[in-house]
Amino acid sequence: MLTLTTxxxxxxxxxxxxxxxxxxxxxxxxxxxxxxxxxELARQGGPDAVGLRAVTRAAGVSHNAAYxxxxxxxxxxxxxxxxxxRELALLMxxxxxxxxxxxxxxxxxxxxxxxxxxxxxxxxxxxxWFRTAFAVTDMAGSVDGPALGVGDEGLGxxxxxxxxxxxLVEVGELPAERRPGxxxxxxxxxxxxxTLLTEGPLQGLPVADRGHAVAIALxxxxxxx
Amino acid sequence: MLTLTTxxxxxxxxxxxxxxxxxxxxxxxxxxxxxxxxxELARQGGPDAVGLRAVTRAAGVSHNAAYxxxxxxxxxxxxxxxxxxRELALLMxxxxxxxxxxxxxxxxxxxxxxxxxxxxxxxxxxxxWFRTAFAVTDMAGSVDGPALGVGDEGLGxxxxxxxxxxxLVEVGELPAERRPGxxxxxxxxxxxxxTLLTEGPLQGLPVADRGHAVAIALxxxxxxx
DNA sequence: TGTACATCAGTGAACGCGCGTTCACTGATGTAC
DNA sequence: TGTACATCAGTGAACGCGCGTTCACTGATGTAC
Numbered sequence: 001m002l003t004l005t006t007x008x009x010x011x012x013x014x015x016x017x018x019x020x021x022x023x024x025x026x027x028x029x030x031x032x033x034x035x036x037x038x039x040e041l042a043r044q045g046g047p048d049a050v051g052l053r054a055v056t057r058a059a060g061v062s063h064n065a066a067y068x069x070x071x072x073x074x075x076x077x078x079x080x081x082x083x084x085x086r087e088l089a090l091l092m093x094x095x096x097x098x099x100x101x102x103x104x105x106x107x108x109x110x111x112x113x114x115x116x117x118x119x120x121x122x123x124x125x126x127x128x129w130f131r132t133a134f135a136v137t138d139m140a141g142s143v144d145g146p147a148l149g150v151g152d153e154g155l156g157x158x159x160x161x162x163x164x165x166x167x168l169v170e171v172g173e174l175p176a177e178r179r180p181g182x183x184x185x186x187x188x189x190x191x192x193x194x195t196l197l198t199e200g201p202l203q204g205l206p207v208a209d210r211g212h213a214v215a216i217a218l219x220x221x222x223x224x225x
Numbered sequence: 226m227l228t229l230t231t232x233x234x235x236x237x238x239x240x241x242x243x244x245x246x247x248x249x250x251x252x253x254x255x256x257x258x259x260x261x262x263x264x265e266l267a268r269q270g271g272p273d274a275v276g277l278r279a280v281t282r283a284a285g286v287s288h289n290a291a292y293x294x295x296x297x298x299x300x301x302x303x304x305x306x307x308x309x310x311r312e313l314a315l316l317m318x319x320x321x322x323x324x325x326x327x328x329x330x331x332x333x334x335x336x337x338x339x340x341x342x343x344x345x346x347x348x349x350x351x352x353x354w355f356r357t358a359f360a361v362t363d364m365a366g367s368v369d370g371p372a373l374g375v376g377d378e379g380l381g382x383x384x385x386x387x388x389x390x391x392x393l394v395e396v397g398e399l400p401a402e403r404r405p406g407x408x409x410x411x412x413x414x415x416x417x418x419x420t421l422l423t424e425g426p427l428q429g430l431p432v433a434d435r436g437h438a439v440a441i442a443l444x445x446x447x448x449x450x
Numbered sequence: 451t452g453t454a455c456a457t458c459a460g461t462g463a464a465c466g467c468g469c470g471t472t473c474a475c476t477g478a479t480g481t482a483c
Numbered sequence: 484t485g486t487a488c489a490t491c492a493g494t495g496a497a498c499g500c501g502c503g504t505t506c507a508c509t510g511a512t513g514t515a516c
Contacts, residue, residue, distance in 0.1 A: 024478085025476095025477055025478055025492075025493065025494095026477090026478060026479075026491090026492060026493070027492080027493080030492080030493085051468085051469065051470080052469080052470065052471085053468075053469065053470080054468095054469095061493075061494090062493065062494050062495070063470095063494095063495090064470090064471075064472085064493090064494080064495090065492075065493055065494075067471085067472095068491080068492055068493070069492095072470080072471085073469090073470065073471095134424065134425050134426070137424065137425055137426050137428050158426070181437065181438065181441040182441070182445075184418070184438040184439075184441050184442045185414065185441055185442040185444075185445035185446070187417065187421065188413070188414045188415075188417035188418045188421060188442045189410065189413045189414045189417055189442075189446075190413075190417065191417040191420060191421055191425065192412065192413030192414055192415065192416040192417025192418070192419075192420065193409070193413045193417070195416060195417065195420050196412065196413060196416055199359065199362065200359050200362055200416065201359070201362050201383070203362050212406065213406065213409040214409075216406040216407070216409050216410055217409045217410040217413045217414075219410075219449070220407075220410035220446055220449035220450060221410070221414075221445060221446070221449055222449070223448070223449040224444070224445035224446055224447070224448040224449025224450075225445060225449075251458090251459060251460070251510090251511060251512075252459080252460080255459080255460085276501085276502065276503080277502080277503065277504085278501075278502065278503080279501095279502095286460075286461095287460065287461050287462070288461095288462090288503095289460090289461080289462090289503090289504075289505085290459075290460055290461075292504085292505095293458080293459055293460070294459095297503080297504085298502090298503065298504095452516100453515105453516090454514105454515090454516090455513105455514090455515090456512105456513095456514090456515100457511105457512080457513085457514100458510105458511085458512075458513095459509105459510085459511080459512095460508105460509085460510075460511090461507105461508075461509070461510090462506100462507100462508085462509105463505105463506085463507095463508100464504105464505085464506080465503105465504085465505080465506100466502105466503100466504095467501105467502085467503090468500105468501105468502095469499105469500085469501095469502105470498105470499100470500090471497105471498085471499095472496105472497085472498080473495100473496085473497080473498100474494105474495100474496095475493105475494075475495085475496100476492100476493085476494070476495105477491105477492085477493075477494090478490105478491085478492080478493090479489105479490080479491075479492095480488105480489095480490085480491095481487105481488090481489090481490100482486105482487090482488090482489100483485100483486090483487090
């Protein structure tokens with residue numbers, strides 16, 4: 001199993017070390033550092049932990065240096081949220097790539113299951129990041145679908161789901177007439193599982209039973225599609 | 226369509242009026258009043274709006290009178306959350322009772338759909354209450370299932386779902402061997418829809434499309450069960 | 451039937467907390483001439 | 484090649500906010516005698 005933190009490279013490598021020792025007046029990449037600090041804070045404390053003061057404190061900078069880079073707390077949170085969303089998308093992609101099935105049809109199904117499982121895996125192993133990813137939702141929705149973007153860097157979770165469903169159609173595992181709206185069903189189960197297991201009343205469910213619950217729910221959706 | 230607020234009677238009738246005019250030193254039913262005030266605050270502002278000071282202010286009482294009835298803010302929130310959960314259960318029961326279908330099998334299916342729709346209806350029409358209902362989740366989980374209780378006053382949402390699924394089995398619409406774990410699938414879709422439409426990235430979905438999305442998702446689960 | 455007194459349910463002032471935000475500032479950078 | 488100066492990125496003190504919680508208190512209630 002991949003460690004989640006290995007999915008993305010460090011924001012800047014050597015500079016971080018130099019910063020510790022030299023500590024120049026001009027930071028050089030403070031914006032990135034602040035987002036990264038917020039990302040780490042969000043890991044433990046969720047969106048509420050991402051504050052202007054907390055983030056600047058963690059970056060070793062005076063508390064209102066952040067105002068050079070973000071208009072207010074909300075904008076910082078948007079940036080950190082996007083960062084979390086990208087992390088989710090990266091895990092989904094990684095788990096998809098791991099699928100080793102020859103048969104096109106079975107392969108397409110496995111890959112759909114894989115992104116679903118990755119979604120729930122992300123939520124349960126990194127609940128703080130998961131909550132933060134969905135803490136900001138008033139990014140203007142696009143016409144093509146809801147805004148679950150991760151900026152210019154790759155596809156978002158929603159796009160990845162769409163790609164899997166398209167694949168299912170291509171391969172003949174999903175009747176084309178059932179394709180429209182299929183996202184809603186697939187996404188809803190998986191998001192529901194993630195939320196119930198993470199923040200909701202299924203929090204206390206023994207870890208052993210979790211996989212079971214996920215398997216049942218994903219099975220029902222697969223059969224229903 | 227029922228108005229949600231009509232589902233429960235006022236906490237106390239005449240006393241409320243008298244309280245306004247007489248305002249005795251001893252309130253008489255402050256605990257109930259505080260919970261009810263929290264319930265109203267939660268309607269607009271969700272769980273964060275349920276504070277000791279906010280609630281006492283709304284009840285027209287000094288800010289720490291609440292400590293006679295609740296050990297701390299958390300306990301107040303638990304009480305208000307339970308209140309919200311009961312409201313959800315009441316809507317689910319009301320919508321179930323409205324189903325008018327003769328055929329036993331079709332009736333059982335309709336009633337399952339009805340509680341699912343009620344769940345989503347509650348979340349979208351009363352997002353503050355919905356969020357508050359699920360804001361407290363560390364009530365010790367029971368052995369029989371997750372703690373989604375509403376105290377001594379009737380069944381909780383989880384129990385209602387179980388009843389519908391049992392009915393489906395009785396009536397022959399759900400193979401008994403698929404009954405175990407069926408809650409997970411059903412609950413997950415519905416909770417996922419509720420969350421995505423309410424707090425998540427589907428917030429911006431035009432109201433017209435909502436019903437469509439819900440119908441598709443519920444259809445998939447029905448078919449999959 | 452009356453009264454003393456324990457108990458209970460409120461009051462009001464005060465504390466400390468961390469937060470977002472604003473202000474006037476200073477140190478570093480880079481570019482026009 | 485050198486220097487003045489605008490611009491940019493950071494600093495540090497201060498403000499006001501609402502919150503939960505604690506303290507010592509007072510007013511009302513009901514019960515034992």
